[in-house]
Amino acid sequence: xxxxxxxxxxxxxxxxxxxxxxxxxxxxxxxxxxxxxxxxxxxxxxxxxxxxxxxxxxxxxxxxxxxxxxxxxxxxxxxxxxxxxxxxxxxxxxxxxxxxxxxxxxxxxxxxxxxxxxxxxxxxxxxxxxxxxxxxxxxxxxxxxxxxxxxxxxxxxxxxxxxxxxxxxxxxxxxxxxxxxxxxxxxxxxxxxxxxxxxxxxxxxxxxxxxxxxxxxxxxxxxxxxxxxxxxxxxxxxxxxxxxxxxxxxxxxxxxxxxxxxxxxxxxxxxxxxxxxxxxxxxxxxxxxxxx
Amino acid sequence: xxxxxxxxxxxxxxxxxxxxxxxxxxxxxxxxxxxxxxxxxxxxxxxxxxxxxxxxxxxxxxxxxxxxxxxxxxxxxxxxxxxxxxxxxxxxxxxxxxxxxxxxxxxxxxxxxxxxxxxxxxxxxxxxxxxxxxxxxxxxxxxxxxxxxxxxxxxxxxxxxxxxxxxxxxxxxxxxxxxxxxxxxxxxxxxxxxxxxxxxxxxxxxxxxxxxxxxxxxxxxxxxxxxxxxxxxxxxxxxxxxxxxxxxxxxxxxxxxxxxxxxxxxxxxxxxxxxxxxxxxxxxxxxxxxxxxxxxxxxxxxxxxxxxxxxxxxxxxxxxxxxxxxxxxxxxxxxxxxxxxxxxxxxxxxxxxxxxxxxxxxxxxxxxxxxxxxxxxxxxxxxxxxxxxxxxxxxxxxxxxxxxxxxxxxxxxxxxxxxxxxxxxxxxxxxxxxxxxxxxxxxxxxxxxxxxxxxxxxxxxxxxxxxxxxxxxxxxxxxxxxxxxxxxxxxxxxxxxxxxxxxxxxxxxxxxxxxxxxxxxxxxxxxxxxxxxxxxxxxxxxxxxxxxxxxxxxxxxxxxxxxxxxxxxxxxxxxxxxxxxxxxxxxxxxx
Numbered sequence: 001x002x003x004x005x006x007x008x009x010x011x012x013x014x015x016x017x018x019x020x021x022x023x024x025x026x027x028x029x030x031x032x033x034x035x036x037x038x039x040x041x042x043x044x045x046x047x048x049x050x051x052x053x054x055x056x057x058x059x060x061x062x063x064x065x066x067x068x069x070x071x072x073x074x075x076x077x078x079x080x081x082x083x084x085x086x087x088x089x090x091x092x093x094x095x096x097x098x099x100x101x102x103x104x105x106x107x108x109x110x111x112x113x114x115x116x117x118x119x120x121x122x123x124x125x126x127x128x129x130x131x132x133x134x135x136x137x138x139x140x141x142x143x144x145x146x147x148x149x150x151x152x153x154x155x156x157x158x159x160x161x162x163x164x165x166x167x168x169x170x171x172x173x174x175x176x177x178x179x180x181x182x183x184x185x186x187x188x189x190x191x192x193x194x195x196x197x198x199x200x201x202x203x204x205x206x207x208x209x210x211x212x213x214x215x216x217x218x219x220x221x222x223x224x225x226x227x228x229x230x231x232x233x234x235x236x237x238x239x240x241x242x243x244x245x246x247x248x249x250x251x252x253x254x255x256x257x258x259x260x261x262x263x264x265x266x267x268x269x270x271x272x273x274x275x276x277x278x279x280x281x282x283x284x285x286x287x288x289x290x291x292x
Numbered sequence: 293x294x295x296x297x298x299x300x301x302x303x304x305x306x307x308x309x310x311x312x313x314x315x316x317x318x319x320x321x322x323x324x325x326x327x328x329x330x331x332x333x334x335x336x337x338x339x340x341x342x343x344x345x346x347x348x349x350x351x352x353x354x355x356x357x358x359x360x361x362x363x364x365x366x367x368x369x370x371x372x373x374x375x376x377x378x379x380x381x382x383x384x385x386x387x388x389x390x391x392x393x394x395x396x397x398x399x400x401x402x403x404x405x406x407x408x409x410x411x412x413x414x415x416x417x418x419x420x421x422x423x424x425x426x427x428x429x430x431x432x433x434x435x436x437x438x439x440x441x442x443x444x445x446x447x448x449x450x451x452x453x454x455x456x457x458x459x460x461x462x463x464x465x466x467x468x469x470x471x472x473x474x475x476x477x478x479x480x481x482x483x484x485x486x487x488x489x490x491x492x493x494x495x496x497x498x499x500x501x502x503x504x505x506x507x508x509x510x511x512x513x514x515x516x517x518x519x520x521x522x523x524x525x526x527x528x529x530x531x532x533x534x535x536x537x538x539x540x541x542x543x544x545x546x547x548x549x550x551x552x553x554x555x556x557x558x559x560x561x562x563x564x565x566x567x568x569x570x571x572x573x574x575x576x577x578x579x580x581x582x583x584x585x586x587x588x589x590x591x592x593x594x595x596x597x598x599x600x601x602x603x604x605x606x607x608x609x610x611x612x613x614x615x616x617x618x619x620x621x622x623x624x625x626x627x628x629x630x631x632x633x634x635x636x637x638x639x640x641x642x643x644x645x646x647x648x649x650x651x652x653x654x655x656x657x658x659x660x661x662x663x664x665x666x667x668x669x670x671x672x673x674x675x676x677x678x679x680x681x682x683x684x685x686x687x688x689x690x691x692x693x694x695x696x697x698x699x700x701x702x703x704x705x706x707x708x709x710x711x712x713x714x715x716x717x718x719x720x721x722x723x724x725x726x727x728x729x730x731x732x733x734x735x736x737x738x739x740x741x742x743x744x745x746x747x748x749x750x751x752x753x754x755x756x757x758x759x760x761x762x763x764x765x766x767x768x769x770x771x772x773x774x775x776x777x778x779x780x781x782x783x784x785x786x787x788x789x790x791x792x793x794x795x796x797x798x799x800x801x802x803x804x805x806x807x808x809x810x811x812x813x814x815x816x817x818x819x820x821x822x823x824x825x826x827x828x829x830x831x832x833x834x835x836x837x838x839x840x841x842x843x844x845x846x847x848x849x850x851x852x853x854x855x856x857x858x859x860x861x862x863x864x865x866x867x868x869x870x871x872x873x874x875x876x877x878x879x880x881x882x883x
Contacts, residue, residue, distance in 0.1 A: 035399050037349075037406060087577065099345045102402055103528060104576045106349060110525060110569025118563040223521070227407040234400065265418030268411050276392055279400050 005139040007260045008253060013141070013149040015252020017210055020152040021225065022232035022244040023159055024203030030176045030238050032197040034084055035102055038109035039204055040226030044219055045112060046072060046208030051125045061129055061213050065151075068205045076201030080194045083108065109222070116219045126216040148210040155206055159199075160241045172196050224268065231271050235278040250274070306449050313438040321437050327550045328444035329506055333523070334530035334542035335451045336498040339458065340491050341528075342536040343467040350389070350405035351527045353412050354382045354496040356518035358503025360416060363429040363513045371433070375504050382500025383493040390489035413519035420515070428514030435508040443505045451498055456539060462745045462753060467491060469742055472731035478713040479691065479723055481746035481796060522568065526553075529572045533579060644669045644800055644831050645690070645721075650699035652685055659685040661855035663699070667800070672822070672832045674842045674849030674863065678875060682855040683835045684726055687802050690833075691723045692716040704799070718747060722798035724789040726805045726835075732778025736764055736788055739777060743795035763791045767821070783814045790821070801825070802833045807841055819844060839867060851875070 021043070028036045049071075050064035087104055088097050130144040163169035174182045175189050175196075182189050211217065211225075232251055236243030251274060258270040312324050333351055341347055358378035365374060389408065393400040420426055458464045466487045469477035478484050503518070510517060526549070527542075534545030552571075557564050645667040652660040659682045667673045675683045688694045690701055692713040701709045708716055722743075730739065740760035741753070750756035764773060767787045772780060777788055786806060793801060807818050815838075822845055826832060836842050842849060843863050851859040851866055853875045859866045866872060 029399075035402065083573070090577070099341075099347055100576050102347045102399075103532065104573060106525065106528070107569045107572035107576060110565055111573065112569075114563065114566030114569050118566050121562070223407070223410055227403075227410065230403045230406070234403065263418060263422065265414060265421065268407070268414045272407065272411050275404065279392055279396065279404075 003260065005137060007256045009137065009139045009141055010145075011253030011256030012249060013145045013214075013252070014256060015249035016149040016152040016156075016245075017207060017248075018228055018232050018251050019245040019248025020156045020203060020210070021207040021229040022236060022248055023156050023241055024200040024207065025226075025229040026233045026236070026238055026240070026244060027159075027172075027203070028197050028200035029233065031172055032080065032084070032193040032200075033098075033101075033179070034080075034197065035105060036108075036197075036200075037102070037105040037226055038112050038222075039229055040222035040224065041109050041112035041116075042072070042076075042201065043204050043208035043211070043225050044217065044222040045116060046205035047212035047217055048116065048120070048125060048219075050209040050212045051127055054127045054129065061209050065206060065209045068209055069202045072201045072205035073198045076198040076204075077194055079108070080197040084197075085190065085194070109226070113219055113222050120219055122218050122220060124216050124218045125212070127212070129213050142214065145214045148213050152207070152210055155203065156241070156245065159203060163241070168192070227268075228271055231275045231278070235274060247278075302452065306445060310442065310445055313441050318437070321441055323551070323554060325437060325441050325444060325506070325509065326554060327546055328441065328448050329502055330526055330530055330550050331542050331546035332444060332448045332451055332502050333499055334527040334534070334546055335448070335455055336495040336502075337527040338531040338534075338536055338542055339451075339455045340467075340495045341531065342541075343464070343471045344488065344491070345471040346394070346488070346492075347402050347528070348405045348492070349402060349524050349528070350408040350496075351499055352409035352519050352521060352523035353405070354386065354499035355503040355523050356409065356412060356416075356515070357381055357385060358500030358505075359507040359513060359518045360429075360503075361500070362504045362507035363431050363518075366431060366433060366508075371435070375501050378500040378504035379497035382503075383497040386493040386496030387489055390492045391485075394488045394492070395485050409519045409521065409524055413515045416515040416519070428512050428517075430512055431508050432511060433508045437509065440505055440509055444502070447498070447501060447505065452539070454494075459539070460753075462742065462756075463487060463491070465738065465742050466746065468734065468738075469731065472734060473729050475693070475713070476725070476729040476731070476792075477742070479717050480743040480792060481714050481717040482742060483714045483746075522565075525568065525572070529568075529575060532572075533575050642669045643667070644704065645833075646700075646702040647686075647690070648700045648702070650686070650689060650701065651697045652682075652689055652694055653697055658855050660689065660696070663852075663855070663857055665850055665857065665860065667831060667833060669831055670826075670829050671847040672826050672834055672845050674846035675833065675835045675852060676837070676839075676842055676849055677852035681852040683852055684804055685855075686852075687723060687804050687833070687835060690716075691721060691802060714746070717743075717796055720796070720799035721802065722793035722796040722800070723802035724786070724793055724804055724806050726808070728782075728785045728789055730777040730780075730785055730788060733776055735774045735776055736769060736780070736791070737761065737773045739788055740764060740791050740795045743792045747796035749797055760791075760795055763794050764788075767791050767794075783810055783818070786810070786818070787821075798830075800831050800833065802835075804835050805837065806834070807836060807838055815841075843867070 021039075025036065025039050028034055028039070046068050049068055050061045053059040053064050053067075054061060083104060084101060087101060130142070130147060132143040133140045134143050134146055135141075136146070163173060171182070171185075171187045172192055174185060174187055175193055179189055179193075228251060232244055232247045235247035235250065236245070251271065254270050254274060255267045259267050262270075309324070309328075313321050333355065337348065337351055358381070361378040361381055362371075362374050365377070369377065389401075389404055393404045417427075420428065458467075466477065466482045466484075469480065469482060470484050470488060474484055507513060507518075530545035530549050531542050532545070533549060534541030534543065538544075553564075553568065556567055560567065643666050647666070648664050650660055650663040651658070661682075663682075663686065665673075675686060677683055685694065689696050692708075692711050692715070695710045699709070700707055703716075703719060703721065706719075708719065708721075711719075737757070737760055740763060741756045744750040744756035744759045744763075745753070750759055761770075761773060764770060767790065769784060769787055769791065772784065772788075777785060780788060790803075790806070803822070806822075807815055810818055819841055822832065822834070826845070834842070834846060836845075846863050848861060849863050849866055850857050851869070851872045858875060859869045859872050
């Protein structure tokens with residue numbers, strides 16, 4: 001019984017972080033129309049950054065979080081304008097642009113992970129931060145996980161409120177719904193799509209730092225994070241923040257149960273199972289219509 | 293002459309390549325194996341991704357499955373049986389991926405393929421750890437590098453042959469149409485899902501066989517070798533570098549890239565991935581059409597000799613007054629090609645299509661509400677109503693774009709409710725679109741041929757071609773056969789859509805505001821054209837805003853308002869109906 005509860009709590013913690021990751025990715029895909037296959041690799045970069053700061057300067061990951069956000073924002077803004085906007089200018093049709101932007105993002109993923117591989121290789125990263133047991137619901141959880149979970153929810157909540165309650169958020173949602181119509185309402189699509197892409201980058205980096213707080217990771221793991229975020233996006237419905245939260249929790253719990261009761265080697269199979277289910281049964285995500 | 297030289301070039305090249313192992317230079321053979329392996333993978337990848345623009349990132353998955361088929365079974369099953377076995381496993385896996393994700397448009401396919409290799413890699417790792425208790429498998433065979441080289445060469449030759457045959461067949465055309473506009477392809481009778489899944493399965497089977505052939509080269513196989521992401525990445529880079537939709541593309545891309553990366557891998561093993569990624573990004577940027585894209589002369593390799601009949605845009609032809617198919621009005625072989633069926637002009641009275649209690653809601657908006665009507669053979673039936681009254685939705689329900697929430701649609705006594713567009717097109721209901729849906733890059737002929745082919749009555753490509761030429765000529769478009777549709781002016785694009793619809797030899801033709809947007813003189817031509825179709829007994833459903841057109845063309849019509857039918861009858865009576873006047877012009881005011 002205790003182990004069941006453990007699995008559930010672990011799953012929920014992971015699920016909260018996955019939901020945050022999915023929120024960043026769905027912003028990038030839904031607004032900037034870029035399927036960012038390098039997402040997980042950027043996430044690992046942020047996680048490595050936090051780890052190195054902790055190991056060398058004993059800097060708390062909470063400080064790293066503050067440092068990494070503007071850096072990631074700038075990097076993503078540059079990537080958007082120097083890479084993807086240029087590509088769009090070159091290609092004629094939108095379909096052609098979509099195909100080549102996927103390939104370009106795939107290339108970007110190789111560049112980001114390749115650069116880190118060249119420096120660190122397949123070395124494992126981890127550090128022990130806030131390794132204090134906390135008793136919750138009759139289960140014992142390390143404080144770092146709990147903090148990561150809470151922060152993930154807080155960040156996700158802030159992002160959601162920004163989108164729904166502010167003028168800029170409304171403009172961004174307008175772009176998501178109709179990129180051709182938005183300029184007619186005086187919205188500078190290129191500019192705000194770039195900023196949204198970069199904002200998604202902040203969320204991605206924040207997710208990376210949170211993950212580094214409680215999980216051992218290495219560079220080649222970037223792909224699996226991209227994949228999990230994508231699956232959560234599809235399950236939750238593109239552009240649907242609440243859907244992403246529910247889907248993230250489902251994914252986290254499923255993964256944790258499979259790891260505990262079936263085999264840790266088959267978690268990816270569980271992720272895929274959920275993906276197939278989502279695609280086959282729920283075309284608009286588990287909560288029905290997308291948030292628009 | 294040039295084409296003979298081109299045709300001879302490939303066999304010659306392959307023969308020369310076959311001689312390489314006789315040099316007894318191990319380095320050349322090893323490099324050749326890499327080259328052939330990637331060229332074959334890239335060709336297979338490009339056959340599917342090139343025309344359809346569906347990007348698969350799962351080459352490593354299929355390759356690895358093939359390699360593992362050999363790794364796990366080579367001791368129990370003879371080698372020669374393992375190749376077909378690998379092909380079957382690869383095809384089944386691909387069919388599963390395709391059936392899951394290709395039914396829906398969008399990015400699901402790419403995302404699914406993105407992680408597929410990773411999934412299988414994890415699964416194989418788990419399998420080996422837990423079932424066979426090791427990390428990898430040893431493959432100890434007496435197959436030499438030379439044999440691998442020759443096997444790959446044969447496979448490459450077969451793949452190229454297949455790709456060449458495909459580009460000349462109806463299926464090649466179908467794949468192209470899917471890449472351009474999937475819905476329009478379905479309305480031409482193309483079973484898009486089946487075509488996509490089969491193409492994906494066959495190309496994936498080739499990838500699996502490549503894996504099976506190459507497997508003995510590594511004496512030790514583990515999941516990180518067999519499912520290496522680079523294997524998914526390289527074929528895409530190669531195909532892109534060479535030019536995606538070009539026959540020679542993968543070969544032209546493979547030679548420089550494989551040699552380059554062989555060198556890079558040897559000199560900078562640690563930054564290899566980084567360089568690979570950077571180079572790939574540069575290629576996407578600088579050479580979006582590939583090396584061969586730089587040679588525009590080779591551009592139309594695909595078209596079976598389309599000499600310069602094509603009039604240059606603006607050379608006078610496009611601005612010439614368009615003549616309707618005037619002779620066709622007197623002679624019996626129809627524009628619709630239903631040469632044998634000579635029906636009299638008047639409606640015969642038998643019911644062709646019956647719509648009963650049809651209802652379709654989008655969320656809270658009821659677009660079509662309890663709608664019923666009958667269309668008799670040979671009549672022109674109008675559907676009119678203000679904007680947003682649900683007219684186009686009715687057409688979309690009949691032609692299978694949407695599935696109705698309730699109600700029934702019966703065509704020729706058979707229920708067709710909920711059938712997919714391609715089936716309905718094949719049964720003989722053709723349509724045009726309110727906003728023209730053409731494939732700008734394809735020629736007029738390429739638009740019409742598939743409809744003739746997939747409509748199920750033309751058996752050969754030549755037959756379909758003749759039929760298509762015939763229809764286009766009768767619609768006065770004989771001069772535009774080889775002109776890309778994007779260069780046509782508006783009425784000609786509309787006529788092209790009509791030609792595409794007629795090539796299905798429809799029993800019922802659905803025209804969605806076909807006259808909208810035409811200038812007055814074009815309008816006259818357009819109306820004459822529809823009249824000539826009616827003159828030959830074609831049953832037509834006409835959605836129209838122009839009352840003069842409705843009066844002149846329609847035998848009967850219904851008026852819709854907010855999804856409901858508010859009037860039905862002869863146009864003159866219906867248009868006098870006070871309710872109809874109110875809906876169109878608003879309440880009579882006091883002034």
